[in-house]
Amino acid sequence: MSDTAAEATVPRPAQESAIGPRRPPLLAVGPVAWARANLFSSWLSTAVTLALIYLIVRWAMGFVDWAFVNAIWSVPVVNGQAQTQACRALNGAGACWAVVTEKHRFMLFGTYPYEEHWRPALCVLLFIGLYIVSAMRRFWRKELAYIWIGTLTLIGVLMWGGVFGLSYVPQERWGGLVITLILATFGIALAFPLSILVALGRRSRLPAIKALCVLYVELIRGVPLISLLFMASVMFPLFLPEGINIDKLLRAQVAIILFAAAYLAEVVRGGLQALPRGQYEAADALGLSYWQKTGFIILPQALRLVIPPLVNTFIGMFKDTSLVLIIGIFDLLTAGKTAIIEPAWQGFGIEIYVTIGLIYFIFCFAMSRYSQGLEAELNRHRVR
Amino acid sequence: MSDTADPRLLRAPPKKGIRLSWTDERLRGIVWQLLVVGLVGGIIWWLVSNTAHNLEVRRIATGWGFLNREAGLPIGESLIDYNPTNTYSRALLVGVLNTLKVAVVGIILATILGTLIGIARLSKNWLLSRLAATYIEVIRDLPLLLQLLFWYVILQGLPAPRQSLNPMTGVFLSNRGLKLPWVQWQDAHSFALLGLVAGIVATFLYARSARAKRMTDGQPRKVWPVGLGLILGLPLLIWAALGAPWQGDIPALRGFNFQGGLTVTPEYFALLLGLVTYTAGFIAEIVRAGIQSVPQGQWEAAEALGLQRGRIMRQIVLPQALRVIIPPMTSQYLNLTKNSSLAVAIGYQDIVSISNTTLNQTGQAIEGIAIIMAVYLCISLSISLFMNWYNARIALVER
Numbered sequence: 001m002s003d004t005a006a007e008a009t010v011p012r013p014a015q016e017s018a019i020g021p022r023r024p025p026l027l028a029v030g031p032v033a034w035a036r037a038n039l040f041s042s043w044l045s046t047a048v049t050l051a052l053i054y055l056i057v058r059w060a061m062g063f064v065d066w067a068f069v070n071a072i073w074s075v076p077v078v079n080g081q082a083q084t085q086a087c088r089a090l091n092g093a094g095a096c097w098a099v100v101t102e103k104h105r106f107m108l109f110g111t112y113p114y115e116e117h118w119r120p121a122l123c124v125l126l127f128i129g130l131y132i133v134s135a136m137r138r139f140w141r142k143e144l145a146y147i148w149i150g151t152l153t154l155i156g157v158l159m160w161g162g163v164f165g166l167s168y169v170p171q172e173r174w175g176g177l178v179i180t181l182i183l184a185t186f187g188i189a190l191a192f193p194l195s196i197l198v199a200l201g202r203r204s205r206l207p208a209i210k211a212l213c214v215l216y217v218e219l220i221r222g223v224p225l226i227s228l229l230f231m232a233s234v235m236f237p238l239f240l241p242e243g244i245n246i247d248k249l250l251r252a253q254v255a256i257i258l259f260a261a262a263y264l265a266e267v268v269r270g271g272l273q274a275l276p277r278g279q280y281e282a283a284d285a286l287g288l289s290y291w292q293k294t295g296f297i298i299l300p301q302a303l304r305l306v307i308p309p310l311v312n313t314f315i316g317m318f319k320d321t322s323l324v325l326i327i328g329i330f331d332l333l334t335a336g337k338t339a340i341i342e343p344a345w346q347g348f349g350i351e352i353y354v355t356i357g358l359i360y361f362i363f364c365f366a367m368s369r370y371s372q373g374l375e376a377e378l379n380r381h382r383v384r
Numbered sequence: 385m386s387d388t389a390d391p392r393l394l395r396a397p398p399k400k401g402i403r404l405s406w407t408d409e410r411l412r413g414i415v416w417q418l419l420v421v422g423l424v425g426g427i428i429w430w431l432v433s434n435t436a437h438n439l440e441v442r443r444i445a446t447g448w449g450f451l452n453r454e455a456g457l458p459i460g461e462s463l464i465d466y467n468p469t470n471t472y473s474r475a476l477l478v479g480v481l482n483t484l485k486v487a488v489v490g491i492i493l494a495t496i497l498g499t500l501i502g503i504a505r506l507s508k509n510w511l512l513s514r515l516a517a518t519y520i521e522v523i524r525d526l527p528l529l530l531q532l533l534f535w536y537v538i539l540q541g542l543p544a545p546r547q548s549l550n551p552m553t554g555v556f557l558s559n560r561g562l563k564l565p566w567v568q569w570q571d572a573h574s575f576a577l578l579g580l581v582a583g584i585v586a587t588f589l590y591a592r593s594a595r596a597k598r599m600t601d602g603q604p605r606k607v608w609p610v611g612l613g614l615i616l617g618l619p620l621l622i623w624a625a626l627g628a629p630w631q632g633d634i635p636a637l638r639g640f641n642f643q644g645g646l647t648v649t650p651e652y653f654a655l656l657l658g659l660v661t662y663t664a665g666f667i668a669e670i671v672r673a674g675i676q677s678v679p680q681g682q683w684e685a686a687e688a689l690g691l692q693r694g695r696i697m698r699q700i701v702l703p704q705a706l707r708v709i710i711p712p713m714t715s716q717y718l719n720l721t722k723n724s725s726l727a728v729a730i731g732y733q734d735i736v737s738i739s740n741t742t743l744n745q746t747g748q749a750i751e752g753i754a755i756i757m758a759v760y761l762c763i764s765l766s767i768s769l770f771m772n773w774y775n776a777r778i779a780l781v782e783r
Contacts, residue, residue: 039509041509045508052512053511056515209417212424222764227756235753238749241434241437337533349534353533357526
């Protein structure tokens with residue numbers, strides 16, 4: 001094959017070119033040429049390509065068999081007991097998606113009252129809408145802060161209820177995907193202002209404030225999130241005066257905020273450092289006070305610089321909220337893990353985890369694509 | 385200031401006392417600091433006094449006395465001798481060693497896997513490059529805890545020991561973990577291991593002196609024959625001198641479980657698998673960015689000098705790429721170590737898991753969490769210090 005291909009790319013004798021421009025040889029353009037350059041450029045490359053194609057095809061066929069061909073999508077339920085004999089009979093040859101069909105409400109909304117499920121569902125949509133609005137550059141104005149405050153308040157009202165004819169639902173009954181979104185979004189929303197203060201403090205000329213901020217950031221970044229969550233679950237009750245009891249979810253939320261703030265502060269500090277000194281000096285020369293300088297000159301530019309890493313930190317936080325499983329808070333992952341404790345569904349963990357993974361993946365992938373696109377867009381003026 | 389200088393030239397700036405006015409910047413600074421420190425101190429004092437009161441009311445003991453009490457907690461795997469009658473401090477030490485065991489092995493494997501995937505990402509082969517990119521994207525967009533649970537479920541779903549998978553002689557994969565053949569460890573092996581370490585150090589020293597000599601006379605000296613002799617020959621010689629003991633320890637099925645051999649428990653295996661595959665996704669991106677950060681002109685210039693490809697990579701490209709790679713790599717190593725704390729979710733007994741059991745048994749929450757935090761801060765600090773030292777060593781020396 002390589003011989004004939006080599007001949008085809010050799011230019012023909014010159015007399016033919018007098019007739020007019022000729023199309024390039026078929027093998028030098030188009031998909032064949034592309035494959036030759038990118039898949040079969042050398043014997044090693046060819047071997048790698050063939051081996052990979054073989055492995056991918058084999059794996060894909062096995063996966064399709066497992067996930068679709070042999071899969072069971074629903075099982076009969078007798079007296080509230082799911083009959084999973086058919087699934088067990090597959091013996092791993094096919095997926096038992098029935099567990100997802102049966103438990104999807106539980107995974108998404110936890111133990112929230114069944115007839116009120118529209119409320120957390122609406123909250124999930126509100127969260128997604130909030131993310132989309134925040135992602136659009138046309139909304140990058142002060143008003144965005146009000147949109148956030150408004151939406152988060154609305155979500156709180158919807159979840160708790162007790163007003164406008166909504167029945168009251170205590171926090172212990174919240175669960176599922178909406179908890180994941182609450183922990184991540186409220187975590188970022190409240191950690192962000194704190195992180196700006198800490199980042200400013202870390203660059204402050206006042207030694208005591210600087211030392212405090214450095215201590216806070218390094219201490220938090222030096223320990224795993226789990227230790228903070230344990231602290232929230234077993235130590236916070238000791239910190240508070242007798243008689244005051246804070247809900248477990250709120251305690252975990254506080255831990256996540258403190259944790260996120262330390263990481264966000266480092267990102268914001270990067271933006272502050274990236275700003276040329278001239279900006280600070282020019283603001284000083286205009287006679288602006290420290291807070292005027294920071295609010296009008298420094299922060300608007302510095303924050304714009306760090307939007308892509310901020311999104312990446314948010315992705316990290318979104319994934320890290322799953323750690324609340326360890327202290328027993330009912331987020332998406334905990335709900336999934338709980339769903340397979342029931343004897344009828346024991347042993348179908350893979351199906352549940354694949355589904356949960358898909359949900360996490362959709363959120364994180366959308367955010368990471370957005371962050372990459374944004375980075376390219378913000379850097380466009382630098383690329384020549 | 386030096387005493388010899390002409391005092392007329394070294395006039396101190398006019399001393400300005402702090403004016404008691406809000407326009408004085410120094411005064412404002414002091415007031416702000418007092419305010420913030422006072423506020424933070426006040427909050428901390430309030431929390432501490434609350435805690436002291438609560439501890440008293442709930443009759444929770446404080447102090448470190450529990451460390452010398454009998455732990456009574458069983459630990460599945462341990463690098464040192466341990467049984468439940470040992471003290472809590474011994475149990476916690478086992479936990480620290482288990483954390484280090486997974487972190488050190490994880491860092492090494494993740495670096496290797498990550499580098500391979502990073503290079504695959506840069507491959508000219510489109511399929512290989514896309515596959516690496518897909519791997520990186522998927523692995524980074526899923527929570528590590530989910531991946532750990534997933535691996536653990538898969539490992540638990542393996543057949544029982546009697547029907548275990550047996551890919552080659554002596555290797556068994558079952559729901560009791562991975563069984564590998566091993567040798568019966570004797571003193572000779574320990575000495576041979578010491579010899580290996582000594583050989584590596586000696587090779588390093590020899591390479592340094594060879595380079596120093598080359599700088600004086602320009603003669604290249606081959607390092608690898610000496611290195612090979614020292615690294616491979618020395619341990620072999622020690623081992624042979626001590627009678628070359630070689631007693632295989634091959635796992636075999638007895639009854640319902642395996643006897644002998646090296647065991648990798650499902651918990652450790654799942655944790656290691658999860659940590660390595662997850663961190664490798666991040667390391668791959670770092671390696672790719674590092675290699676791409678070296679301008680193409682460096683390759684071309686080195687080729688123009690007539691250097692061979694391997695040499696260009698080793699002596700021109702890698703040293704420059706490493707400067708970009710090391711700082712983010714450090715934070716990945718730290719992340720891996722901190723992420724190993726997720727072991728508690730799948731029942732691997734690391735320091736978090738053992739501290740957690742300790743605090744549940746003794747009720748001493750503050751001490752238990754303080755131990756976890758102190759251990760991780762120490763590990764984080766040591767890794768940071770080492771990597772900073774390494775980074776400073778390879779940093780670009782500018783004028």
